[in-house]
Amino acid sequence: MNGTSNLLSWILWMPIIGVLGILFIPKAKENAIRMWALLNTAITMVLSVKLWMGFDNSIAGMQDAFTIKMKWIEQFNINYHLAVDGISMPMILLTSLLLFLCVLCSWTVSKQVKGYYALLLFLQSTVYGVFLSMDFFLFYVYWEVMLIPMFFLIGIWGGENREYAAVKFFLYTFFGSILMLVGMVALYHATGMGAESFNLLALKAQADQFIQMKVSLFGMSIPFDKLFFVFMFIGFAIKVPVFPFHTWLPHAHVQAPTAISVILAGVLLKMGTYGFLRIAFPIFPSATVYFAECIAALGLINIIYGAFCAMAQTDVKKLIAYSSVSHMGFVMMGMAAMTTQGMNGAVLQMFNHGTSTAMMFLLIGILYERSHHRWIIRPDGSRGFGGLYTQLPVYSIIFIIAMFASMGLPGLSGFISEALIFLGMFPVYTTMTVIALLGLLIGAAYLLWMFKRMFFGDVVEENKSYTDMNAREIFYMAPLCVAVIVFGIWPSPILNIMKASVNDLVTLLGKY
Amino acid sequence: MARFVPEITLVVTMIGLLFVESTYSNEEKGSKKNFLYATAYIGLLFTLVKLIGSLGDEPTAIFTNSLTIDPFSTLSKIIMVLGTAASIYLSRKSSDIYENVKGEFVIISVGVLIGGMLLSSANNMLILYIGIEILSILSYVLASLKKNDDRSSEAGLKYSLYGGISAGIMLFGLSHIFGVVGTIQFAGIAGKLAKLDTVQIAVLMPSFLLFFAGIGYKIACVPFHMWAPDVYEGSPLPVTTFFSIVPKIAGIAVLVRVTMAFFGGADVTLLQMSWVGTLSVVAALTMTVGNVSAIGQRSVKRMLAYSSISHAGVMMLGVLCLSEIGVRAILFYGITYLFMTLVAFFITSAVQDEYGNDHFERFSGLIGKHPLMAIFMIITMFSLAGLPPLSGFVAKFNIFNALIAKKYYVLTIIAGLNSVVALFYYMKIIRIMVFKKSENDSGIKGFDFSYQVAVACLAIPVVLLGVFWENILVVANGAKIFIQ
Numbered sequence: 001m002n003g004t005s006n007l008l009s010w011i012l013w014m015p016i017i018g019v020l021g022i023l024f025i026p027k028a029k030e031n032a033i034r035m036w037a038l039l040n041t042a043i044t045m046v047l048s049v050k051l052w053m054g055f056d057n058s059i060a061g062m063q064d065a066f067t068i069k070m071k072w073i074e075q076f077n078i079n080y081h082l083a084v085d086g087i088s089m090p091m092i093l094l095t096s097l098l099l100f101l102c103v104l105c106s107w108t109v110s111k112q113v114k115g116y117y118a119l120l121l122f123l124q125s126t127v128y129g130v131f132l133s134m135d136f137f138l139f140y141v142y143w144e145v146m147l148i149p150m151f152f153l154i155g156i157w158g159g160e161n162r163e164y165a166a167v168k169f170f171l172y173t174f175f176g177s178i179l180m181l182v183g184m185v186a187l188y189h190a191t192g193m194g195a196e197s198f199n200l201l202a203l204k205a206q207a208d209q210f211i212q213m214k215v216s217l218f219g220m221s222i223p224f225d226k227l228f229f230v231f232m233f234i235g236f237a238i239k240v241p242v243f244p245f246h247t248w249l250p251h252a253h254v255q256a257p258t259a260i261s262v263i264l265a266g267v268l269l270k271m272g273t274y275g276f277l278r279i280a281f282p283i284f285p286s287a288t289v290y291f292a293e294c295i296a297a298l299g300l301i302n303i304i305y306g307a308f309c310a311m312a313q314t315d316v317k318k319l320i321a322y323s324s325v326s327h328m329g330f331v332m333m334g335m336a337a338m339t340t341q342g343m344n345g346a347v348l349q350m351f352n353h354g355t356s357t358a359m360m361f362l363l364i365g366i367l368y369e370r371s372h373h374r375w376i377i378r379p380d381g382s383r384g385f386g387g388l389y390t391q392l393p394v395y396s397i398i399f400i401i402a403m404f405a406s407m408g409l410p411g412l413s414g415f416i417s418e419a420l421i422f423l424g425m426f427p428v429y430t431t432m433t434v435i436a437l438l439g440l441l442i443g444a445a446y447l448l449w450m451f452k453r454m455f456f457g458d459v460v461e462e463n464k465s466y467t468d469m470n471a472r473e474i475f476y477m478a479p480l481c482v483a484v485i486v487f488g489i490w491p492s493p494i495l496n497i498m499k500a501s502v503n504d505l506v507t508l509l510g511k512y
Numbered sequence: 513m514a515r516f517v518p519e520i521t522l523v524v525t526m527i528g529l530l531f532v533e534s535t536y537s538n539e540e541k542g543s544k545k546n547f548l549y550a551t552a553y554i555g556l557l558f559t560l561v562k563l564i565g566s567l568g569d570e571p572t573a574i575f576t577n578s579l580t581i582d583p584f585s586t587l588s589k590i591i592m593v594l595g596t597a598a599s600i601y602l603s604r605k606s607s608d609i610y611e612n613v614k615g616e617f618v619i620i621s622v623g624v625l626i627g628g629m630l631l632s633s634a635n636n637m638l639i640l641y642i643g644i645e646i647l648s649i650l651s652y653v654l655a656s657l658k659k660n661d662d663r664s665s666e667a668g669l670k671y672s673l674y675g676g677i678s679a680g681i682m683l684f685g686l687s688h689i690f691g692v693v694g695t696i697q698f699a700g701i702a703g704k705l706a707k708l709d710t711v712q713i714a715v716l717m718p719s720f721l722l723f724f725a726g727i728g729y730k731i732a733c734v735p736f737h738m739w740a741p742d743v744y745e746g747s748p749l750p751v752t753t754f755f756s757i758v759p760k761i762a763g764i765a766v767l768v769r770v771t772m773a774f775f776g777g778a779d780v781t782l783l784q785m786s787w788v789g790t791l792s793v794v795a796a797l798t799m800t801v802g803n804v805s806a807i808g809q810r811s812v813k814r815m816l817a818y819s820s821i822s823h824a825g826v827m828m829l830g831v832l833c834l835s836e837i838g839v840r841a842i843l844f845y846g847i848t849y850l851f852m853t854l855v856a857f858f859i860t861s862a863v864q865d866e867y868g869n870d871h872f873e874r875f876s877g878l879i880g881k882h883p884l885m886a887i888f889m890i891i892t893m894f895s896l897a898g899l900p901p902l903s904g905f906v907a908k909f910n911i912f913n914a915l916i917a918k919k920y921y922v923l924t925i926i927a928g929l930n931s932v933v934a935l936f937y938y939m940k941i942i943r944i945m946v947f948k949k950s951e952n953d954s955g956i957k958g959f960d961f962s963y964q965v966a967v968a969c970l971a972i973p974v975v976l977l978g979v980f981w982e983n984i985l986v987v988a989n990g991a992k993i994f995i996q
Contacts, residue, residue, distance in 0.1 A: 073982050075989070076913075141900040148894065151939075155947050163947050167939060174899075174935055178928035185909070185916045185924075217921055 008082040015125040030113040037117040041100040048096035060504035081135040086501030090351045102259035104476040123149040136198040158255040165255035172248040180235030183228040204282040229287035232280040239272030253321035258365025266358040286512040296336035302329025303439035311446040314377040334421035342424020349417035359402035370466040387459030405484040412488035515581040518559045525555025533615040571994030580635040582994035588632040588765040595757035603750035623650045628762035637696040648675045667746025674739040682726025688719030698773040730763035734797040744817030753857040756820040791832040798825030803933040833914040841910035843988040848903035855892040862958030877950025888971040897935040903977035
């Protein structure tokens with residue numbers, strides 16, 4: 001063990017302790033299960049904050065104070081290796097916060113409570129595993145295991161079409177992971193005889209070596225790094241999701257229960273972009289530079305295409321799902337710019353999109369509990385919602401905050417990250433930046449239209465019976481409101497965490 | 513001779529079983545039947561202990577070099593013995609085998625096991641052929657064990673016709689090889705192969721293909737797989753379980769031995785290239801055909817049968833690497849495959865006994881009725897599909913590792929895409945167990961306590977081997993192939 005503290009292991013395994021605890025609580029004691037899950041996520045959150053407190057912003061690489069390295073499979077040089085740096089730290093905070101809120105927002109789930117919370121905590125552990133693993137093998141294990149709880153959470157607790165959505169999500173991601181697995185094993189063998197390793201840092205250190213290598217495929221000689229960059233890229237792109245691999249996302253989002261939509265949009269999509277930053281970019285820097293324009297172009301397609309798709313939706317949740325596709329496009333473009341601002345903006349956007357989109361999904365969930373539908377305009381042409389502003393004032397105000405944060409209005413978190421991304425992109429991809437700005441405009445248009453149709457105008461008859469948010473709902477919305485406002489005005493706490501690590505990556509890429 | 517004790521034990525066990533079986537009438541049950549099973553278990557247990565005990569011994573060749581006893585064959589034998597023991601346990605519980613032929617199943621399966629063990633130790637072509645024939649002829653009887661069931665009879669007939677033809681073709685190939693190289697010893701053949709001229713190689717190439725047809729039939733690889741689904745479906749379920757383990761592992765073991773003996777050398781010959789080429793094409797086709805055919809199945813048993821075809825394809829990938837890590841990967845795969853197959857078949861068997869058939873719908877709502885059994889089934893299905901941290905994933909990882917070490921990227925990708933297809937049909941049964949409502953609330957009687965314990969014992973390794981695989985790796989690493 002390198003580090004002096006086991007904090008990362010505690011964070012990783014705390015949810016598993018939670019799962020074990022739940023297994024011992026009788027099925028009928030639903031409230032006890034909920035309280036236990038809440039307590040467990042609260043402890044994990046405290047641990048994450050403790051990690052944040054001990055985090056040294058000035059270190060660009062992995063924080064030695066928290067690194068844990070133990071042998072697992074010696075013959076393959078596979079280690080249980082956890083570490084944290086400026087890119088993973090915000091993700092850990094985001095995960096801890098969102099999971100805590102998800103337990104609260106799932107209070108009304110009454111179907112198989114025990115299984116639900118056990119899977120939710122299990123999911124949390126796997127997400128931490130992805131963000132903390134410094135061993136590619138370990139990373140892959142967590143990346144894959146994450147599919148299992150998601151599959152059941154969507155498949156059992158989801159909407160009407162849940163089974164289809166769960167299967168599609170599972171198969172799509174699994175397909176990407178297989179390509180990643182092939183790339184991973186190829187990398188392992190490429191690190192040289194006798195010194196084969198899955199260590200991500202070691203792989204990063206050998207990046208230059210991979211550029212020289214060739215792979216023979218169907219008789220053609222293909223550069224090693226370019227081929228496997230594409231493999232990794234597809235694996236991660238499916239998770240982001242990058243066009244044209246995005247088709248699983250609207251289904252999964254719409255069918256998933258509220259908490260799962262929140263986790264999906266808030267955390268899981270970030271696993272894709274995190275994968276780029278942690279694995280694809282540093283290990284294949286030259287291929288990254290080579291493909292940068294393609295990545296930017298795909299990001300642009302995501303922005304525009306996602307925004308247009310969102311505009312066409314009559315289902316609020318689907319609309320927000322497509323808006324996620326659009327917003328993740330900004331992250332992609334910011335990363336592809338490979339400038340300091342662009343990259344910082346991308347990582348910040350990963351965090352900010354996590355909070356703002358979580359707000360939107362939580363709010364839709366709250367509304368759904370009252371209305372049991374999500375139609376802005378029903379299929380028969382009548383209005384699903386209308387005049388909510390007069391009916392649900394508190395809800396409406398929070399909704400406005402979330403919407404404006406998502407839209408990127410100055411003073412709210414989305415603005416800072418998007419502004420940084422555009423600043424970073426402009427000198428590199430001027431034309432694309434201008435087109436991407438159009439995405440912001442379309443984004444404002446669909447969100448405002450949605451808002452107008454749902455909240456203004458005459459009150460739809462059935463909306464009159466809806467009650468405003470209760471204390472529990474306000475309680476779990478509050479931290480997110482605070483986050484989007486505070487980080488909108490004062491983003492430095494998050495920016496400071498990531499700055500050193502991100503700049504390091506930008507410098508690395510700049511050499512190629 | 514001392515090294516032959518496991519086989520001798522089994523022969524003695526078989527004779528003992530014949531005595532026990534012949535001393536009571538079919539109507540009689542109870543203590544004598546218990547005695548029969550006890551005899552079988554004691555024999556198998558003794559064999560197993562002997563085998564495990566000799567795992568670390570120096571490899572030797574016995575009976576004028578016609579059999580080699582090396583760690584590789586010993587490990588294959590251990591897998592086969594475990595598979596046989598589990599199948600016998602299953603046969604006792606299953607109502608798919610008529611009460612009056614249960615004794616026969618026990619005796620014959622021990623016989624098949626002896627054939628399989630000979631096969632995995634074969635050091636010359638004659639023993640190889642004898643091993644295959646012992647294995648096959650007894651298997652034909654097993655397939656048609658349900659005497660008055662049309663499909664079972666059909667299975668037996670189909671199996672024996674195909675088997676007979678393929679054995680003939682193989683013998684033809686073997687005699688050709690003998691004609692050219694002048695010896696039947698593996699080591700001798702290997703020595704001669706290195707010194708052949710072009711004409712001789714040209715003559716030998718088709719004979720190796722004919723030879724391969726015989727082995728290919730045994731492991732049910734494409735295009736010799738046609739018999740498998742029908743035979744697997746027609747045979748009683750414990751027999752299917754047995755077939756998907758013992759003959760398959762024996763076939764793979766002999767394929768590994770022959771390939772490593774003849775082509776494991778460093779020098780690349782035309783013959784070696786064509787053998788590896790053939791194996792590559794066959795493996796890719798086997799995986800794909802097995803998986804694609806499994807998708808449309810309504811019967812779980814048939815689905816598992818097709819999936820076992822595709823698993824044979826994956827194991828072949830390890831063979832064609834011609835490397836030690838390839839062999840190690842196959843052994844690891846064999847061990848995990850044993851446990852996964854057994855769990856899947858054990859659970860299917862109980863469901864089939866309850867409802868009279870094994871259609872997918874029969875599994876609906878199993879999670880509500882028998883949560884533990886359903887969870888084991890879910891774990892096994894995910895493991896078969898190759899999801900971490902389960903043993904199936906590690907097995908697949910090892911195979912991929914061997915392939916990529918040899919830079920066979922295309923094959924790796926084909927194998928990878930196949931696991932996506934496989935996940936689709938494995939997920940089907942999970943979906944039915946978890947998401948579908950059950951038709952009735954009655955539990956499944958077959959899942960009594962002892963049965964649940966048995967399934968648990970088989971399912972726990974499926975999980976544990978996925979996390980703690982270092983030790984198994986060490987064992988598989990030591991399993992060197994010895995040819996003299």
